[in-house]
Amino acid sequence: MTEVEIGRGKTGRRAYALGEIGIVPARRTRDPEEVSIAWQIDAYRFETPLVACPMDSVVSPATAIEIGRLGGLAVLDLEGLWTRYEDPEPLLAEVTELDEQAATRRLQAMYAAPIREELIGRRIAEIARAGVTTAARLSPQRTARYAKAVVDAGVDIFVIRGTTVSAEHVSGRAEPLNLKQFIYELDVPVVVGGCATYTAALHLMRTGAAGVLVGFGGGSGHTTVTVLGVAVPMATAIADVAAARRDYLDESGGRYVHVIADGSMTTSGDIAKALAIGADAVMVGSPLARAEQAPGRGYHWGSEANHPELPRGARVRVGTVGTLRQILHGPSTVPDGSMNLMGALRRTMATAGYSDLKEFQRVEVVVADSGLPGGRR
Numbered sequence: 001m002t003e004v005e006i007g008r009g010k011t012g013r014r015a016y017a018l019g020e021i022g023i024v025p026a027r028r029t030r031d032p033e034e035v036s037i038a039w040q041i042d043a044y045r046f047e048t049p050l051v052a053c054p055m056d057s058v059v060s061p062a063t064a065i066e067i068g069r070l071g072g073l074a075v076l077d078l079e080g081l082w083t084r085y086e087d088p089e090p091l092l093a094e095v096t097e098l099d100e101q102a103a104t105r106r107l108q109a110m111y112a113a114p115i116r117e118e119l120i121g122r123r124i125a126e127i128a129r130a131g132v133t134t135a136a137r138l139s140p141q142r143t144a145r146y147a148k149a150v151v152d153a154g155v156d157i158f159v160i161r162g163t164t165v166s167a168e169h170v171s172g173r174a175e176p177l178n179l180k181q182f183i184y185e186l187d188v189p190v191v192v193g194g195c196a197t198y199t200a201a202l203h204l205m206r207t208g209a210a211g212v213l214v215g216f217g218g219g220s221g222h223t224t225v226t227v228l229g230v231a232v233p234m235a236t237a238i239a240d241v242a243a244a245r246r247d248y249l250d251e252s253g254g255r256y257v258h259v260i261a262d263g264s265m266t267t268s269g270d271i272a273k274a275l276a277i278g279a280d281a282v283m284v285g286s287p288l289a290r291a292e293q294a295p296g297r298g299y300h301w302g303s304e305a306n307h308p309e310l311p312r313g314a315r316v317r318v319g320t321v322g323t324l325r326q327i328l329h330g331p332s333t334v335p336d337g338s339m340n341l342m343g344a345l346r347r348t349m350a351t352a353g354y355s356d357l358k359e360f361q362r363v364e365v366v367v368a369d370s371g372l373p374g375g376r377r
Helices: 059-067 089-095 100-110 117-129 140-152 179-185 200-207 234-251 268-277 324-329 341-352
Strands: 003-007 010-013 021-023 038-041 045-048 050-052 073-077 136-139 156-162 190-195 212-213 258-262 280-286 365-367
Touching: 021 268, 050 059, 059 073, 059 117, 059 324, 073 117, 073 156, 089 100, 117 140, 136 140, 136 341, 140 156, 140 179, 179 190, 190 200, 190 258, 190 268, 200 234, 212 234, 234 258, 234 268, 268 280, 268 341, 268 365, 324 341
Parallel strands: 050 073, 050 280, 073 136, 136 156, 156 190, 190 212, 212 258, 258 280
Antiparallel strands: 003 010, 021 365, 038 045
16 A cells, blocks of 8 residues: 655555445345345354444443344443442443543542452353353453453353454563463453554464454544544554455465454444445444443443543443334434444445345445544544
8 A cells, every 4th residue: 555655754554434435336236125234253143243342331231131132242341330349220320420520530430449250250141041142351451360250151252352452462560461372272252352453463363363353442432542642544444454364364274253343333334334344243332322221321431431540531422312122223213324223234235236244345435535524433
């Protein structure tokens, strides 16, 4: 890709956000009812390629069960309020009443309570009893400490998620997590991320991960780009990681690693474009935080918002638009792409003439400035 000169001493690539990409319709169209949006990772098949982000404002045991029954996968944050408190509902209600000045300070205090291993087991078991696939998230820093409790509880998919995760973390203070060894010794599939470059993704794929999360700092509640200056526009990040998937498939003799776009998607159009560019599935937060059942009660925040030393997220008001079923499968009562996300995806694929998600990754796209803010973060 052509380098752009920033100044005499520095060049950089031109990168693209999802808002700058358009999907091109094909000469052949289909009926939306004949389009499959099913997705399978390892032994687990889902009727929709949608993963609910591990955020306390989105995923509780109850919403994880509901999303599973609606055909998706919800990831519970094992470093959130549900594993720190017996009953976090009063705290979740309190978050909605905090003023802007007090919100971050109070979130830091709430999340300072210790994680309780017995609650990790109970929350995972509660979801599993409902008969849906269970997925749970830990940060790289806490994975080794709590992994046994997670596996013993019967989790189906283990998610290691941070702002950015590398296969070669260097630390002079503590022994870093050996991802390759950890994944090799684990009996459940592991999804790991985020990452945003070809090289980082390729290294993560070589650890044996079943899936790689693409993106960091691009969610509705994140301020990573403001605090750290770290950002890679999502369209370019997905395309780069999809290229790593293709090359790793050849290198490994046929091992396919799933690419999951994580963040920077607030509408059904964003989801369709992420899949068209090369993602196998999408991980979203704010669209689901707007559900009537969402624990955040119309507010949204991620784990970055409560970092004890350097918060990189904020509590944001997203409002409520409908039930989880309406948001995922309709019917929609608004024209802004916030409801019937999966119905819209079917219609996009039908308009472009594709019958399943793998075929849809071959669709033609164009760079087209839509007039919308590029990142819409």
